[in-house]
Amino acid sequence: MSIPIYTFSGALAGNWRVAQMDSILGPALEPVPFLNVTSGTLTSESKTVWSLRGVVSHERYVNRTEKNLLAASSPVLGRSQDVCAALIPIKKSEAWWSLPQDERRAILEEQSQHISVGLKYVPAIARRLHHSRDLGEPFDFLTWFEFAPEHIKAFEELVTYLRTTAEWKYVVREVDLRLRRV
């Protein structure tokens, strides 16, 4: 069983239209009108402006209780009402990656409540986390969210909250793409 790999390509055509793209911290990505999300091996797509790859790997921080809570309430991707999406690629500092596991966990959850606050937004917001750092990619994570238009405000609240946390002090690059299903 191999690890699922996904490619997010900024392109001139695609299955998601870019409604907004903001560079939150660090270098921007080149503006594109569309985003393509593909799985499997990287295909050469002539109309691609940039490509970001990530794998859906094992969970790095959740404990048993949190894993069970998430499993019970997390929705699948691709629900018909979820015509809104967000791709937020994130890179953390070397200081973060050189921390031992217990200190990273403490910052992420005990200080920042990343998991427990995130749990409040399921099942409204569907998500999938892609790990990119070990692939030598420019970002460490590609975070992907899907939700219905009535949950745009809730999603905004979630990302605004996360950006105020202790964990976010370790973020050195973040781009925020908002998308509409074509």
Added chain:
Amino acid sequence: MSIPIYTFSGALAGNWRVAQMDSILGPALEPVPFLNVTSGTLTSESKTVWSLRGVVSHERYVNRTEKNLLAASSPVLGRSQDVCAALIPIKKSEAWWSLPQDERRAILEEQSQHISVGLKYVPAIARRLHHSRDLGEPFDFLTWFEFAPEHIKAFEELVTYLRTTAEWKYVVREVDLRLRRV
């Protein structure tokens, strides 16, 4: 700063001579007379029989105390007296990877003492862990060890111990290559 990637290639010539190769569990690797260890991007090496890739990523389990102990006593690779080496590629089961972080940590250290027993063997045995699972490789880890001939017995003791642990019940494939520097 990008993640260092290493390639271990079984080949007809190379910088390490294969002294012994045992398939401990699961499918064997094709027998080869030499092993090449290269860093950076994968080069096409015409004499290569097989290639395994892994990245030196952040630590997944150590806490602050363990990290500091390891940092204080871990030797560098390439010491002139370390003419012996071992490459032990390991694959763990899906059951392992679907465990939450706290349960994997408890099996690895609290039940199996992987870190604390390993600490007894530094600085005699130098090591580097390479992560492969997220790269879609056939093994999850490529564990690499270097030591002087007088520590062969100690190394044997360490791997024999690890194979008796609760953690090792999750190992589904393991090959053990012993090498001599050419």
